Amino acid sequence: MVLTHRKKTRPVKVGNLVIGGKDQVIIQSMTTTKTHDVEATVAEIKRLEEAGCQVVRVACPDDRAADAIPQIKAQINIPLVVDIHFNYKLALKAIEGGADKIRINPGNIGKRDKVEAVVNAAKAKGIPIRIGVNAGSLERHILEKYGYPTADGMVESALHHIKILEDLEFHDIIVSLKASDVGLAIDAYRKAAEVIDYPLHLGITESGTLFAGSIKSAAGMGAILSMGIGNTMRISLSADPVEEVKVARELLKTFGLASDAATLISCPTCGRIEIDLIAIANEVEEYISTVKAPIKVAVLGCAVNGPGEAREADIGIAGARGEGLLFRHGEIIRKVPEETMVEELKKEVDKIAAEYLAA
């Protein structure tokens, strides 16, 4: 499945990337380290980069964190977003320190001169501001109007913050409307996309652990992506943030929105199985996780229907008694001994990925 009809938005530059304006969804994650611990934070960001994270966000709760921004920025390769609540001085420090984007809600900064100071600093550096609406922390006047968090209330909150920035002639804006209730998040993003032409950052907040949170996020963000909505996303999990990136890549692959990741096709197994399919599938999945070409690799338990059914696979292996059948686009190309079939498959994967990247 390839989603070709993405809703058009304004393009917004974040570091060396452009968010919005085209058919790409940028993967983000957030560090779990104390931001002032530069060494630990940089190490975590390096792991995220390796996993395919394209933009990383760090929390900036105090001066120590803000002071660490230049050192972190100097040691990483992907754009750095600094997340600030309320405190405009921290925002100014983060911008001065080299942040590629800040996440702050202008309506929460306070007096107009403070908002202006932040907006002028962002303008001077050419960096965007992300407005982060959260169903759990809507402004009092909106809650009073709607009684409880609603999609309309969330969109109204976003428009309230957007207006503050637009009144100051600032348009490098990205908006998120996160909720932990999947239905509410879907509604809020759908309604927002109708009235907001800034890029939307997708998220289902507080979604849970690796297993449950991945499913909840995929359900919510899958529905939103299927409407052609979303320009950047973070899967929020109570887990190692590298897992967030892996889940995001997998989700984007499902919708044909990741052009730099390989996909595994593996059979569900049945009584015809001839090899240790589950272990092999896990090993191959791990191996292809760093492949940067959109190739499809199949691992099948037997040769009965497998190669034919996995016709769309660029390369694959099917178990046979004591051996493996290597196949390409549904056609068997050669037999390999069972003991070396995974290694043979890996070699073929490397070859095809290299051919693809050279083309």
Ligand code: SF4
């Ligand atoms: Fe069963 Fe073979 Fe199909 Fe796997 S490929 S599900 S082992 S028939």
